[in-house]
Amino acid sequence: MCPRKVDPRIAIDMDPTTPRKFDNAYYNNLVQGKGLFTSEQVLFTDRRSKNTVNTWSSDSKAFNAAFIQAMTKLGRVGVKTGKNGNIRFDCGRFN
Known part of the structure; x- marks a missing residue:
């Protein structure tokens, strides 16, 4: 869509504090009540x-370690072909 x-x-940047940097500022924003969407703020x-937030x-360091662990796990999922x-060229319809 x-x-x-x-x-x-x-x-709109989802992280207005450091939009071009990969860091934990997104979670700092949530603590400060600055989540972009209600569905995010509820975290x-x-x-x-x-507690995780x-x-x-x-x-x-805890955020980075959790991200590395999640990406490693995701890398083991495998792609069905x-x-x-x-792999769709357009996520809204089959190739």
């Missing part, structure tokens, strides 16, 4: 995820 070329006058207000906002699946 997203257009290929987004008008820069209407695009801080929900008791099930609040607090940890990652206050400890960049051929008769088992395909």
Whole structure:
């Protein structure tokens, strides 16, 4: 549904603090009540995820370690190709 070329006058950075840097500022923003979407802000207000947000906002090494662990795990998933699946050129329709 997203257009290929987004008008820069209407695009919004999900992390206004450090939008071009990979860091834990996103979680600091949540702690400060500055989540872009309500669905993101609830990560801080929900008791099930609040401790994780607090940890990652206050400890960049913990955030980086968790990210590395998640990416390593994701790398083991495997891509289905051929008769088992395909990589879509347009996520909204089959090739």
